[in-house]
Amino acid sequence: MAITGFVTLLLIIVALGWAWTARHQPPALRTASHVVLTMAALAGVFAVAKIWRGDRPRIR
Amino acid sequence: MHTATAATYRATPPAFLERLNTDYHELALRAFMVIVLGHWVEHLLQGLQIYVLGWPVPEARGALGLVFPWLIKSESLHYGYAVVMLIGLWTLRSGFTGRVDRFWWMTAFWIQFFHHIEHGILQTQAILGHNLLGRPVPTSLVQLWVPRVELHLFYNTIVFIPMVIAMYYHLFPPADEKIAPRCSCAVEA
Numbered sequence A: 001m002a003i004t005g006f007v008t009l010l011l012i013i014v015a016l017g018w019a020w021t022a023r024h025q026p027p028a029l030r031t032a033s034h035v036v037l038t039m040a041a042l043a044g045v046f047a048v049a050k051i052w053r054g055d056r057p058r059i060r
Numbered sequence B: 001m002h003t004a005t006a007a008t009y010r011a012t013p014p015a016f017l018e019r020l021n022t023d024y025h026e027l028a029l030r031a032f033m034v035i036v037l038g039h040w041v042e043h044l045l046q047g048l049q050i051y052v053l054g055w056p057v058p059e060a061r062g063a064l065g066l067v068f069p070w071l072i073k074s075e076s077l078h079y080g081y082a083v084v085m086l087i088g089l090w091t092l093r094s095g096f097t098g099r100v101d102r103f104w105w106m107t108a109f110w111i112q113f114f115h116h117i118e119h120g121i122l123q124t125q126a127i128l129g130h131n132l133l134g135r136p137v138p139t140s141l142v143q144l145w146v147p148r149v150e151l152h153l154f155y156n157t158i159v160f161i162p163m164v165i166a167m168y169y170h171l172f173p174p175a176d177e178k179i180a181p182r183c184s185c186a187v188e189a
Helices: A004-026 A027-052 B003-012 B016-020 B025-051 B069-075 B075-091 B097-126 B148-171
Strands: none
Touching: A004 A027, A004 B025, A004 B148, A027 B069, B025 B075, B025 B148, B075 B097, B097 B148
């Protein structure tokens, strides 16, 4: 499904962002960036889990 | 008199918002998604430019910013998009007639409302020419702690995710949903 592709892309960007911020940002900003990037990744994973696993609707 | 009134009612077309949330809901949602995904392309490209290509952050302006640098530097564009998102989420809400899809759609709306406030703060600083706490660039509240690129990647994600979940349940309504949809969005078995 399209959302899985999107979340995969998001996770790649987040991983790249995590690595880049670790190398280029001062400690305080790096931690803040890591927090929001992690939360974005978790939101993406939540969406995929919600759609594929939990509370799956039945088509009328 | 009674007949005339009935005829009048028949002749009156449904209000624009009503049609947008019934006959045209599917079309409107598709159009809205094109705008949202276009915006996502810009943010993902910006991430690519910074994290992979190693461009300096001020130079990483997505695709539009390469052609129109002034456009991306302008806070008006960012604020305008935030308002378009807010209007889209609000005007298309009543087409989400189910309990679950409406919940997730309105979750996206309220998160976008906060995101829009953040952009409003940036836009105000750009208009006044005075930045928050003497910062060199317009700075939103959360941006006092979190760098802008990562922060807005986060904001856009947490608005988009509930939107996607809402649309999923709108397209594939749960069987126990009590209220029948008024639009053509739902995928029939």
